[in-house]
Amino acid sequence: MKYRFIILSLCLMLFFLRSYSQNIKFEHYNENGGLSHNSVRHIVQDKHGFLWLGTFSGLNRFDGYEFKSFLSSSEGNNKINNNDITALELDEVSNHLWIGTRKGLTLLELDTYKFTTFLTEKGNPNSLQDEEIRSIYVDKYKRVWVGTKDQGVFLFHFEENRFEKIELTGFNYVKEIFEDSSGNTWVGSYGTASVAKINLDVSGNIKQVTSYKLNIPNSLEVNPYLNFIYEDAKRDIFIGTRKGLYKLNKKLNEFENLYIENNGIRDALGPYFLTVAQAPDGKYWVGTLGGLLVCDQLEDISKGDFKRYYSVLTDQTSLVDNLVSALYFDASGILWIGTEDGLDKYDPFENQFNLNKDISRFIGNQAPRVRGFARTYNDKVMVATRHNGLFISDGDHFIPLYNNQKDIASIYSIDGRIFYCGLWNGKLLAYNYITNKSREIDIGFEKSPVSAFENLGENKLMVGSFGEGAVILDTKSRDGKSSKMALL
Template sequence: MKKIVYAICLLVMLIVTKAQAQFNSELSFARIGLEEGLSQSAVLDIVQDSQGCLWLATQDGLNKYNGYDFTVYRHDSRDTTTLANDFLYALDIDVHDRLWIGTESGLSCYDANRDAFRNYSLKDSLNKRLAVTHVAIVDSLSLLFLAGNRLYMFDVHEGLSKPAELTGFVDVEQCYSLTRRDSLIYIGTDKGLYIYSGGKKEVRKYSFKELENCRILTALMQAPSYLWVATEGQGLYRFDLSDATVRHYTARGERCIGSDYVRSLALDHWNRLWVGTFTSLNIYRQEDDTFEQYVNDPSNPASLSQTSVRSLYCDRQGGMWMGTYFGGLNYYHEQKNRFRYISRMPGRNSLNNNVISCIVEDKKQNLWIGTNGGLNLYDKQKGLFRAFTTADGLPSNDIKALQVDEERQEVYIGSHAGEFSILHVPSGRIENFMPSDRVTDGRSVYTLTPKGKDELWVSTVRTIKCFDKRSRTFTDFPMIADGKPIELSEIQLFFEDSKQRIWISDKESIHVFRIVGNTLEQVSLLPAGHELERKKYSVYVSRLTTYSGWAPVTDCTVSMRTKGKWYVILRRMVCLTM
């Protein structure tokens, strides 16, 4: 039996270690704030109900977030079934899915069945309502809360509160924090840290001399034996209950953390510790006993929206939520972090323009990116950008199409009002084909598509041509329907399928052609009145099968193919079966 337990523990350690090793220090955060419907940008507490909705305590109302929209609840002096006050401090949810809220004017309880609140106030000796700053559910019949730095027990059935009389809780004059972790409640006091077990109805004190003069803000137990204690102004403590050792993390100590003012603690699904401080988010690296720190970077929209992290919460889907002080809500999920946001960052080596029309990846996994500001080369290994613009010889900075020839070390470029160009990669020299070369009509090339090893399909606004890479010459391929020449309206996308059929999307419809000599003869594959006769801008025919394909049926659709990867922005698609 001992061998089995040991094996399980070893397996868990290996899994956690692997997860930590794979943890990307360059986290990407999603920001959710006032523009998305959040009522106020200081998020002081976060919980999740049984339906998966998040509840957020702010300084101006209670927010319910379903992942798409916010519902905001506020106090209305004319309605006794609304919140007691709009300034909220704390939240907790009981086994009946009732939400308990600590407000500036007392305790509120939200009943989802009635979509209404019950309010309970507590007054001091001057008959002034006390603010409830912390709430912790004990069981279905009772809860603890802090008001005026005193601990109270609330009877849910009676709707009455009284000073908490807990066995072992003696000589305590000031309570600073109340944190529930499952069935255990941590109480930070002027006499140190206490833990209350709701099941056993007893209080036990942690006798740590390091905490005797600390203002404890929260505590958390991390498996297998670490007790973390956050303080106001004296940093973070880690007590190893297995061997009674203590480690202290401060802003200027040997073991550095972002700030000595530690506001919140949480564990993610990999048992990693997340720490919210006055100046940063910190994530603990157990393998080297250090913290990764994350702050707001004004030039990076994927950084934290604000550096002061007031609340942390791990949802049931493994997402981490960060409530900031006047920075709204931030969200991180490891699946989301597989996508890296690349954008223009003024004053830094970055993409030179955020309007992107095409992307191609070469064999070295470098990205060639066509933008409204020119051609960008992104070296993913070095993390560096290089831009090619009209200053380097391009006829236009508005790049619409790209193709890379690895053997020739050439990049073929189509642009709006700039025609067709070739970048010679080793030298950086740019070769342009201007109107005298009879390349284009309207001086715009919108698509480039390989035609075998040595040729390239080049489509302009209204015409199709074939470029021979060896002779550097172009051949016209006029389009014919029923024996008569046709002209399309603003060609947007071009594709050659495995049966050498040519699919072309213009402003009006999708057209299919077969190659006959040096002409393109239109064929009918789509039934009359098909949905694809509506306006559309892109088409992709699957390379996996000859007989099916996908085509967006709405405007403003962009699809870009690289080697083995797709960079796509689309809304709705229709599958063709032929």
């Protein structure tokens, strides 16, 4: 019986503590632990659970404990061609990892760990025409889209070992390629062009191309450097750039800058929106020049409605660096964060608790002696303290509810309206939440505090103590002295 009470109290404690913002902690990995370079720009996870990290100097495989680096300087011929990893794309069906570098497109077959690099072949029009890769995407037709630095977009037909140039006027430097839920392919650039939406027919052939221009608030400049194209759960399209975050207005068919009007917030974040990922709980995590943002909807950022996590030099558990280049939630829900100063890990299951000091404010800033929790009929949480009475949740805070100087040892309720508070003198305090009145019931205990409860049904409540057994209370009796009790 007492164990059920303890379990209930712990569950309510979790609810109580998790109702408030968490002071989350990050675990750091860097070159000292085997990472080939601290600048982590790309993260994917294969079907075996390995994380693959693209850095400024080398490809890394991470099993959660150790790093294995793949470098151009590795022994033998089976190796990556260039260490500067500019893109990573995993084809889960074929178990292929496509790797973009400054010197060629590389395929790593994860079943055999065989590397194949595709370079420009003089006199071969079907070869890759630009060796500096900036983006890769495998579409639903299992075709590999390749964005380059100077020559635009290519489609790689793997079975034919043939690259096909996709003609998009102005799209020379292609930073991002993305496929939305409707099957449209989006291509992102900057300067001479910005964003193109490619509509495909049922066979995957290009049917229509729509180009968009990105205007910059308070500037004559257009088409800023693009970092990502993203579709949220509402199927809205967002673009992260070096000049802020943009959203497609579907009615006007144009992108609008979600400008942050608050100067302080805008300055703290910086203009760069670098990466985005949705957590299993539905919230969005956004990497910026000024750290990590967490919000319910991406539109909320312009209003300042978000939580921000950033690097603090005096806090070793804070984010290691504010420039967040990559975000990835793995299969277990852990967030991996690529920064310019190493890889960070955030495990939400290790950050469940946070200290709440609301009650202390009402008792002279002393630590309350909390004796239990109970839920009210209107879904609030009641907190029982030993010397300071009852407190109740009010939104994100706790406020005094009923302070009668009784020495409370436990609390229990059947219906969320009447609350039974076990007292240290062996008696019961029956508190009516609706009327804010109480009465004290003598149930026969003389030396031991009331510590546990069990609902027996039919208006019967078993009440126990650690030293004097248990009694059965008729909860419908209005006279505490005449309540039907049986000493067990």
